[in-house]
Amino acid sequence: MNQKSKNNFLKKVLFTLLGILISLNSNAQKFDKYFPKKDLTTVGVYYYPEHWDESQWDRDLKKIAEMGFEFTHFGEFAWAQLEPQEGVYDFKWLDKAVAIATKYKLKIVMCTSTATPPVWLVRKHPDVLATYEDGTKTDHGSRQHASFSSNYYRTYSMKMIEQLAKKYGNNKNIMGWQVDNEPARFLDYGADAQQRYRNWLKEKYKTIEALNQAWGNSFWSGIYSDFSQINIPLHKEWGMNLHSQLDHYRFADEETATFLDEQAITIRKFASKDQWITSNYRSNYNESFVGMSKELDFDCYTRYLVYGGSLGTGSQGYRLGDYSSIGMSNDFFRPLKGMYGCMELQPGQVNWGSINPQPMPGTVRMWLWHVFAGGSKFACTYRFRAPLYGYEQYHYGIVGTDGVTPTPGGLEFNQYIKEMDMLRKNYDPKAGLPNDYLKRKTGILFNGDNVMGIDLNKQTREWSTMGHFLKYYKATKSFGAPVDFVRDTTNFSRYPFLVVPAYQMIDQKMIDKLTLYAKNGGNLVLSCRSGIQNRQGHLWEAKFYEPMWNLIGSQIESYDLLMPQSPGIIKFDNQEFGWTSWGDLLKPNKGTEIWATYGSEFYEGTPAVISRNLGKGTVTYIGVDSKNGDLEKQVLRKLYQKQNAPIENYPEGVMVDYRDGFGIAVNYSDKIYEINLPKNAKIIIGNKAIKTADVLVWKY
Known part of the structure; x- marks a missing residue:
């Protein structure tokens, strides 16, 4: 390479690095606008006004504010109430709920309702319902039963979302938007999905010969002569071409990601620049659509840890969950776009697991601190009032079935909120991360x-x-x-x-x-x-x-x-x-x-x-x-x-992270563990000897 070529190469490298730095700084500034650094984090709770008598809304939203919550979350399953008939919209009830939340200085996350289409839509257009591999179809009464590959559903959904965005896009109390709810990869076998899959393959491979080569179709006489011959692979059928199955997963993931992107693009036409857009994922790490949506400002996760799944650490570990679960979600979601939130954190006992035990006292508070430790800008929980009917009966909320009495998890959320106020008073905006921490x-x-x-x-x-x-x-x-x-x-x-x-x-x-x-x-x-x-x-x-x-x-x-x-x-x-x-x-x-x-x-x-x-x-x-x-x-x-990297030796169940000038340690194990703190450390919350389900926070 001659000197001129070297200089040109160096210029390209410098411009690339400069672009990366500008992009990172731009993102940081955007996130700081949405979530001021001095606040450290903010805490919210789901509320479903459509589930309760209108006379109780003021009492409930006032209670949410009194417990210290700073935002609430409306509308994710309310399509039938927002559009009771095709093209007929009713926002009066939601306007009232928004006004009451505003009165109590609660910010709002507004949601699209695409996880639950109304019955008139699926009866008039049954093709929007997803089809399973065996040919049976989903039906009204559940959620996530519409197909993201249905052309009509994708188009019609945007009409509803456009009306919602026009109505609330400039409402200063709407802090952000959640598109869909816990979107997933659904392997739909409907007619639209079939044609969209063929189109996707044609766009990817251009020629049928290239597809045959990529899929190894010489094996078992698998050769195609035209894209129209290709069906969606049957994943449950023995011996099905592995390469076709992998491409089908890729296609389905892209269908999910682009459906979310289309919603975000529709909202952004009308939304204020001060409103962010995200979605909440279930931390399904084997599904590539997580983080794939380019139009979302950042990504959020949902986390439930006690449901009869993980046995955790020790004999009572099933009451605390797997200690790596929240940590891995933090460390997986934060790098995707530089910021993350936890949109749904378990508030207490749930109803849908294989076995639904009570979490150990203190555990919900510990989870909140663990979410914060990884750098989260907010934590939100499903839900304020425990449901009295429907599929999620017995699922705890922040208050119990009487609608008034705080549950144990509700009290722990309240404790965390008060502790966060204490942390804000000790925040030093100039604080960096410890050198030993960065070396590893x-x-x-x-x-x-x-x-x-x-x-x-x-x-x-x-x-x-x-x-x-x-x-x-x-x-x-x-x-x-x-x-x-x-x-x-x-x-x-x-x-x-x-x-x-x-x-x-x-x-x-x-x-x-x-x-x-x-x-x-x-x-x-x-x-x-x-x-x-x-x-x-x-x-x-x-x-x-x-x-x-x-x-x-x-x-x-x-x-x-x-x-x-x-x-x-x-x-x-x-x-x-x-x-x-x-x-x-x-x-x-x-x-x-x-x-x-x-x-x-x-x-x-x-x-x-x-x-x-x-x-x-x-x-x-x-x-x-x-x-x-x-x-x-x-x-x-x-x-x-x-490599002379200074490392710790934390036992199984103990997790330690640093952010914003604070060290945070949580203990999921069944033994007391004493943290070795530096001499200049100032304990803000807890004790050096951390008990099970407890937290230690110090300023370094």
Whole structure:
């Protein structure tokens, strides 16, 4: 490259970096306008005026304000009340509710009602109802029963949303908009979905020959001669083409994302610039539509932890939930657009789980602090009044079935709100993050395609893709590391450590990007299954993983999968760890260090974990998925220590994060844990010895 070319290249790099900085600063300014830094966070609660006698609205909204809530949430399931007949709109009742909320200085999140279309719409246009794989259709009476792939539904929904936006787009008390409610990937098999899928494939592949090649249709006589021959794949049918299934997931995710975008575009035509637009997701990490909508200002999540699902930590852990659940949601959603909120946080006992126990006293407050710890700008809960009828009977609210008496969760929300007032008085806008905290900052690379691709073809029932991610996530959080789930487009150089779990489908561009990251001083960790396929989900026409060999400093000769009754052994630093689900058989190059070996099977003594220097950085390959994650944790510990990154040793169930000049620790474990605070720390809330379901907040 001559000097002129070098100068042009440097100019391009500088302009790119400048663009990124301007974009980041613009986003930061936008978020600060919506949510002033000095407020730290704000707290809200859902209210459904259409569920209660109009004479009670004033009492209820006054009570919401008296309990310290700063905003409420209207309209997400009210389409039938807002448009009782086609083209006939009734906003009088909502106007009254908005006026009462305004009287009590409550801001409002206004919602679109696309999760619950009215019966007149689905009876007149039954084609808007989604069709299951077996040909049966959804019907009125549930929610999320309309198809995002219905052309009529997509078009008609915007008419309702336009009327709502015209009515409230310049109302200064409307702080923002939520489009839909807990949108999901629905695999619709209706006629519109079928045609839209074919159109999507044609746009993606351009020619039928390109599709045949990508799907490997030479196999089992799968060749198509025209896009019109392609049907939506049957996911429950044995042997269905895996590549077609993956494309169908991609299509369905894009249908969800673009439906939300269309709503946001419609609202923005009439909404004030001071009003933000978001949606609330269910933290389904295997569904790629989460974060895909470009028109949303930021993304929010819903979190319920006690419902008979996770057993948590210790004998009573089922009353607190999985300690990584909120943390992972924080660290997953925050990097998507630079900000996040929790739109729905469990207020107490729920009704829809497999078993619905009471949360342990203090747990709801602890969850609130955990949401805040990750950087959230707000927390909201479903719902103020416990429902008396409908599918969600027995679901707790902030007040009980009498509509007046605060529930235990309601009292804990009130306590948190008062504590947040105390925190605001101690806020220092100049405070940064601790240096030791930043030195262990870690990115975890997440690619939805890879998650979906692996889950379509696990090769062993012992494998859990999200369980594999959790092993690395829980390990890094036990070190007290700040973690971001990053995407392919992220600038990896921001992170001293980058973990790449099971990145199955890869291309040379990504291999080069990871190589450059390490050469420039980054510490790269890859796990088993990384790079065994190309981006089309095909195995390489080469030896196993061969394009990865130069990066990891080793050949990978094969892999093994064990039976659950015959677990294998990994030996690492005089310790033994069990495994069954996936083990790569490595043949490292000269100069690559062997950190762990297989301790059983016919390949006993061969390498299982390796590490090498690459340029100014390192590359570590953990070629096996251990039974409970202890091996991954110990390998990461060794790496961080070798790089002189100061790390903590928090036990399972204890999570610690920093933001805005404060340290926040929460304890999901069944044991008291004492935090080692720096001498200059000022405790704001709690004690150094944190009890189960308790919180410690300090200023550093």
